[in-house]
Amino acid sequence: MSKLVIVGTVAFDAIETPFGKTDKILGGAATYIGLSASQFNVDSAAVSVVGGDFPQEYLDLLTDRNVNIDGVEIVKDGKTFFWSGKYHNDMNSRDTLVTELNVLETFNPVVPVAYRDAEIVMLGNLHPLVQLGVLEQMTKKPKLTILDTMDFWMNIALDDLKKVISKIDVITINDEEARQLSGEYSLVNAAKKIHEMGPKYVVIKKGEHGALLFHNNDMFYAPALPLAEVFDPTGAGDTFAGGFAGYLAKSGNISFENMKNAVIYGSTLASFCVEKFGTERMLSLKPEEVKTRLQQFKELTQFDIELK
Amino acid sequence: MSKLVIVGTVAFDAIETPFGKTDKILGGAATYIGLSASQFNVDSAAVSVVGGDFPQEYLDLLTDRNVNIDGVEIVKDGKTFFWSGKYHNDMNSRDTLVTELNVLETFNPVVPVAYRDAEIVMLGNLHPLVQLGVLEQMTKKPKLTILDTMDFWMNIALDDLKKVISKIDVITINDEEARQLSGEYSLVNAAKKIHEMGPKYVVIKKGEHGALLFHNNDMFYAPALPLAEVFDPTGAGDTFAGGFAGYLAKSGNISFENMKNAVIYGSTLASFCVEKFGTERMLSLKPEEVKTRLQQFKELTQFDIELK
Numbered sequence: 001m002s003k004l005v006i007v008g009t010v011a012f013d014a015i016e017t018p019f020g021k022t023d024k025i026l027g028g029a030a031t032y033i034g035l036s037a038s039q040f041n042v043d044s045a046a047v048s049v050v051g052g053d054f055p056q057e058y059l060d061l062l063t064d065r066n067v068n069i070d071g072v073e074i075v076k077d078g079k080t081f082f083w084s085g086k087y088h089n090d091m092n093s094r095d096t097l098v099t100e101l102n103v104l105e106t107f108n109p110v111v112p113v114a115y116r117d118a119e120i121v122m123l124g125n126l127h128p129l130v131q132l133g134v135l136e137q138m139t140k141k142p143k144l145t146i147l148d149t150m151d152f153w154m155n156i157a158l159d160d161l162k163k164v165i166s167k168i169d170v171i172t173i174n175d176e177e178a179r180q181l182s183g184e185y186s187l188v189n190a191a192k193k194i195h196e197m198g199p200k201y202v203v204i205k206k207g208e209h210g211a212l213l214f215h216n217n218d219m220f221y222a223p224a225l226p227l228a229e230v231f232d233p234t235g236a237g238d239t240f241a242g243g244f245a246g247y248l249a250k251s252g253n254i255s256f257e258n259m260k261n262a263v264i265y266g267s268t269l270a271s272f273c274v275e276k277f278g279t280e281r282m283l284s285l286k287p288e289e290v291k292t293r294l295q296q297f298k299e300l301t302q303f304d305i306e307l308k
Numbered sequence: 309m310s311k312l313v314i315v316g317t318v319a320f321d322a323i324e325t326p327f328g329k330t331d332k333i334l335g336g337a338a339t340y341i342g343l344s345a346s347q348f349n350v351d352s353a354a355v356s357v358v359g360g361d362f363p364q365e366y367l368d369l370l371t372d373r374n375v376n377i378d379g380v381e382i383v384k385d386g387k388t389f390f391w392s393g394k395y396h397n398d399m400n401s402r403d404t405l406v407t408e409l410n411v412l413e414t415f416n417p418v419v420p421v422a423y424r425d426a427e428i429v430m431l432g433n434l435h436p437l438v439q440l441g442v443l444e445q446m447t448k449k450p451k452l453t454i455l456d457t458m459d460f461w462m463n464i465a466l467d468d469l470k471k472v473i474s475k476i477d478v479i480t481i482n483d484e485e486a487r488q489l490s491g492e493y494s495l496v497n498a499a500k501k502i503h504e505m506g507p508k509y510v511v512i513k514k515g516e517h518g519a520l521l522f523h524n525n526d527m528f529y530a531p532a533l534p535l536a537e538v539f540d541p542t543g544a545g546d547t548f549a550g551g552f553a554g555y556l557a558k559s560g561n562i563s564f565e566n567m568k569n570a571v572i573y574g575s576t577l578a579s580f581c582v583e584k585f586g587t588e589r590m591l592s593l594k595p596e597e598v599k600t601r602l603q604q605f606k607e608l609t610q611f612d613i614e615l616k
Contacts, residue, residue: 090493185398188536209517212534221608223529226520228496260611291615300529301609303568307599 002143004044004249005115006033007134008124008238009104010054010072014084015277017091017232025278026058027083029124029148030072032235035282036242036269037122038065039290040250045115047071047134049107051078061283070112078103091230092207111137119143119252122245123168124238125150128160135167144254146170147199148241151177166198170259172241174205187212188219201259203244205237213263215256222263223301225271225293232277236270239282243269268293310451312352312557313423314341315442316432316546317412318362318380321586322392325399325540333586334366335391337432337456338380340543343590344550344577345430346373347598348558353423355379355442357415359386369591378420386411399538400515419445427451427560430553431476432546433458436468443475452562454478455507456549459485474506480549482513495520496527509567511552513545521571523564530571531608533579533601540585544578547590551577576601 013027030048037044045068050059052075062069084098109130117140123131125148135145145168153161154177165171171194179185182193191202191214202214208230210223243266248254251261268290275281321335338356345352353376358367360383370377392406417438425448431439433456443453453476461469462485473479479502487493490501499510499522510522516538518531551574556562559569576598583589 186534186536186538188534206517209514210529210531219534219608220611221518221531221534222611223518223531226494226496226527226529228494230494257612261613264611264613294613294615298613298615300527301611303528303530303572303609304565305569305572305602305606307602307606 001042002119002249002252003115003117004037004042004245005047005111005118005121005134006030006037006044006067006124006242006245007047007109007122007131008033008126009081010046010048010050011081011083013234013278014082014098015232015234016086018087018089019231020277022277024082026061027234027278028081029126029238031062031279032238032273032282033122033124033242033245034062034067035065035279036239036273037246037249038067039243039269039285039287040246041066042246042249044068044246044249045071045112045118047109047111049073049075049103051080051103052076054080068112068115071110071115073107073110075103085234087233091233109134109137116140120245120249121145122241123147123164124241128153128157128164132160132164132167135164144169144248146172146241146245148172148237149177150174151180154180162197165194168199170201170203171199172203172205172237172244174207174237178202178204203263205240207233207236211240211263211267213259215259218256220260220263222267224267225296225300227271227274230274233274234278235282236273239273240266240270242266264294264297268297309350310427310557310560311423311425312345312350312428312430312553313355313419313426313442314338314345314352314375314430314432314550314553315355315417315439316341316434317389318354318356318358319389319391321542322390322406323540323542323585324394326395326397327539328585330585332390334369335542335586336389337434337546339370339587340546340581340590341430341432341550341553342370342375343373343587344547344581345554345557346375347551347577347593347595348554349374350554350557352376352554352557353379353420353426355417355419357381357383357411359388359411360384362388376420376423379418379423381415381418383411393542395541399541417442417445424448428553428557429453430549431455431472432549436461436465436472440468440472440475443472452477452556454480454549454553456480456545457485458482459488462488470505473502476507478509478511479507480511480513480545480552482515482545486510486512511571513548515541515544519548519571519575521567523567526564528568528571530568530575532575533604533608535579535582538582541582542586543590544581547581548574548578550574572602572605576605
């Protein structure tokens with residue numbers, strides 16, 4: 001089993017969907033990635049920052065699940081990053097209502113010494129210079145580095161983003177962002193251009209339409225499980241990334257064939273995340289439920305055509 | 309092997325895409341369905357109508373491929389149905405420029421006597437009363453009836469459409485049309501409502517995002533092959549339906565498991581259709597090419613997770 005370093009926000013979210021709204025609840029990319037990866041019982045560490053207002057019980061939710069938080073800095077007189085958003089009726093788009101960076105503004109990530117030789121590094125959505133800073137602290141070249149990002153950084157820090165993209169192995173990005181980053185409409189062509197920027201593997205997340213994995217001319221397509229109701233999409237992309245990274249850390253096999261399985265695990269875990277507000281569903285998730293849903297994914301996608 | 313009856317338009321199309329434009333070329337739902345189904349060497353018959361202006365060589369393209377045209381009426385002093393459309397840059401939407409119904413306005417379909425006991429009936433896009441008229445001519449209850457339709461008929465002939473929908477086994481319909489017909493946004497809920505209208509099987513076509521097959525609580529998802537370029541989407545939905553129906557006619561097995569294969573064959577054939585203007589690619593398509601692409605579909609979708 002490999003050690004896994006997880007970088008990303010640990011945050012307060014306030015979410016509004018057609019089904020209801022929440023006060024400030026637990027959120028953040030590193031939170032969702034950590035909860036998702038914890039399904040594989042890997043030895044992981046979160047690198048992040050929170051303020052003095054962040055409840056100890058939220059941190060305990062991570063440590064309870066074997067996510068080391070020595071790299072989560074607590075700025076006693078600072079306030080935790082806060083994001084608030086409202087989803088439209090179709091759940092495919094949202095408006096950001098509030099973004100308070102707070103302690104993130106001056107965040108210098110520190111990877112705990114015990115994790116600087118981790119084999120897998122998952123760089124969750126954060127400023128590309130923070131992502132880069134984490135990479136530079138690794139004392140041994142990781143077996144696999146995975147980066148997730150979003151259009152926000154393309155808009156305000158494209159050069160920094162391109163620099164970190166040139167150094168990583170796998171990028172996970174959504175379809176519109178892949179188009180923006182590459183200037184190509186076709187996702188096949190977009191993946192090709194993004195390959196040329198550095199990553200050997202490109203994962204394009206298409207929300208309710210699933211996810212595509214590209215590696216040179218090889219492609220793999222994992223559908224999203226069709227659901228009667230999507231309750232709250234917040235964190236689904238991070239949960240996908242956490243399942244992807246967690247499965248690879250557990251299996252230790254980073255072949256393309258095994259990455260297909262990692263994409264399926266990512267999609268499976270994301271399908272749970274959207275069933276309730278915030279992290280609620282991920283916190284109650286049992287291994288047997290994951291197994292049952294993987295079986296559903298098999299029935300959903302596997303067919304039996306003999307080619308003679 | 310089962311006999312297959314194909315109902316639909318045989319038409320002239322004029323198409324404009326970002327890649328170029330055509331004069332009047334061969335088109336029509338029955339044409340695309342017939343060409344696609346002919347890949348399975350099934351005994352099929354088209355039921356349609358053309359005008360005196362329709363070239364014999366176009367009809368020969370069908371008979372050359374074992375599609376019987378005794379049921380294609382030729383109205384000597386009439387003009388063939390003509391459709392013209394222009395695709396937007398993203399290829400996912402189009403404007404209809406011209407629709408001249410011509411001989412379709414007074415069309416009374418006649419199923420050739422030799423095909424009135426066909427096991428599979430594929431009702432391609434046409435007025436629901438024409439589709440119903442064909443069903444009523446069958447002397448033996450078909451093993452499987454498949455209906456394709458579009459929003460146009462929902463808008464002007466909903467009651468007739470619901471009547472024919474209540475009598476068929478499989479409906480193929482695109483995602484937006486499924487939402488319109490059911491009043492449900494979630495495709496899972498839309499399929500449920502459409503089941504209640506009659507069809508035991510609901511196929512929802514999502515264009516570049518693939519197709520979903522529903523049967524009670526069972527689901528199957530076939531992706532569309534991600535393509536660097538979609539040259540002309542015209543006929544892709546009909547080609548999908550023709551592959552679906554043709555494969556089932558050839559195999560004679562209408563179990564849900566075998567319908568999964570039929571959906572994959574439909575997707576595979578549709579992925580060729582969009583590579584060139586109109587029917588051009590389907591007319592040059594070789595069995596070896598289909599086999600190679602099926603192998604691509606396998607690599608695209610199949611994974612190997614052991615559930616213990």
